[in-house]
Amino acid sequence: MSITEILFFFLSALAVFSAIMVLVSRNPVHSVLWLIAVFFAISGHYILLNAQFLAIVNLIVYAGAIMVLFLFVIMLMNLNKETERNKHIWMKLAGAVSGGCFLMVLVSLVRQASDFQEKTALMGTGDIGLIKNLGKALFSDFVVPFEISSVLFLSAMVGAVVIGKKE
């Protein structure tokens, strides 16, 4: 086992454990914090794949900004008391069915993706994740989707301003 493999298994275990803790924690603030731990583990995976830019952007955007807003909302709504009532049996059933469907889709996807089976991840050797190459790829090969997604962000921003300006 090389150091990379040890790190891979450690990060995977951390990610899975934290993800389970997100679901199991009764306190929503704890859930959010465990979710941040998941993001850290995933960023670790990105670094193993030599995608430093993605790793740090994942941290800045998700852990640094979005989860802070989540925490904001949870803290302001004072959800730390366990006020959750028992859900109706139909709600539980619906949750189980939809979760099961999603699991089925995932499993079938992994089983059918035969063209992925031969390819292994480029551990520490690929350089597409480095910022220079990523920038070149984004602004040449993928320029149309990139610009379209920026329009999406712009519309979200305009929407936020409109909602903020009530009067």
Added chain:
Amino acid sequence: MQALTNRAEGVSRKPMSFMERLYIPAILKGMAITFSHIFKKQPTIRYPEQKRPFSPVFRGLHVLNRDEEGRERCTACGLCAVACPAEAITMEAAERMPNEENLYREEKYAAKYEINMLRCIFCGLCEEACPKDAIYLSETFAPANYTRKGFIYGKEELLIPNPKTNPEAYAEAKGLK
């Protein structure tokens, strides 16, 4: 309403100009003012080593005086206690024994004389009331203490040292040295 002085300045309600809205000139001006204070003389008196000079009329801690032969002047008349607006002074009188002429000047003396420094307002009325020149206010102030009891000064703390047996301490307490 008529202003009492011409020093008051009305609040300006006019909108700020562009330079003022930049804030930066104002901030730099403020910072220049604070910077100039680096070179100002510090008025601090570093207390235990340096002491502020008091004027001769300063009203500080009380001293019970002795006469030239070292006898206590106080005759326990109680005028100081009566004069005291804060009721800080208490005393107990005693009669002088025949062999105590060298200790007390009058036939009656204060066996116990206490001033509560927490109550005292250092007004100096006791000094003015005393017919025997026995109590006066010195140029020191009451030091800090750990307990309230420590602020009740008895005769040991108040009496000036004997000029006969301990002339140096007496001179120091008088402020002659």
Added chain:
Amino acid sequence: MTLLAFDWALLIEKLVLIAVIVFSSLGIALYTTFAERKVAAILQDRPGPNRAGPFGLLQPFADGLKLMMKEEIIPNTSNKVLFILGPGLAMTAALMTCAVIPWSSHVELFDRKIELQIADINIGILYVFGVVSMGVYGIMIGGWASNNKFSLMAALRGASQAISYELAMGLSLIAVLMLSGSLSLKTIVGEQMADGNFWNIVYQPLGFLIFFVCALAECNRTPFDLPEAENELNFGYHQEYSSMKLGFYLFAEYVNMIMSSAVMACLYFGGYDIPFLDESTLAPNIAAILGVGALLTKIVIFIFIFMWIRWTIPRFRYDQLMNLGWKTMIPLALANMLITGAVILWRAGG
């Protein structure tokens, strides 16, 4: 064993470097608390702390000892794990920044070329941003776990302030990155040291001003110290903390100050560059030591300016703070970015 087939010398070298940098920045932070009190005193015509040791130089140790000896209080109704985690996170996030700062060029020791930088990763400045955005959690978790309304309000203020000013900071930074064409702090410094290039402050005065104001806000320094606004929030987000946990919060602020000074020195003031001196003419070891000295001098000057501002300018009101951040800083930073881009394009074309 492939595990042992590893450059152990590199590992030891890096560990020593990490230890030296972390402990020296903690030591500098220790004396920054002392300097804060001295600077405040001097600006206010007072002598400042002068009792512990000669000129009061032992004062930080007396303060530290006092903090350690204080009773450790954990409120009954607090969330204990998070209550303890908060100050730790604040401190860790503050210290982690030092990993990418190039403290100097390299020294040559035992036939090895040792870079005086813990990690020269090619996303250097983004890493700083990531760590800074993690620093918010220390404040938020601490403030929330205290289960105190004042702490919570202060934590929310601190977090919203940090997020708001991070945006303007990032935008002002983009202009610098366009100039140097790299995210690595070492390359940015190298670019400024190169012949014929001036420090970035010459090209980016407005960008530096925005970055500096945002750095003040990120460090929760006056005039942006709303999370600690004593007169409205008692003591701010660390109100329920006592003993060394409080010390960690207070200390993290000073470490943050040092780190943001170092980042500003690297981005805009040439890092370890000594002005009007060609370092390549010196022996590499001497150049490295002089470089560390130059960077430290720049850091000390920045810290003094931070303190000077603190003892001059009063605190913002919360709505003024948000207006300044969103309606002034971000448009200015955007304009700065556009102008810089246009000038770079024009020069490249012409």
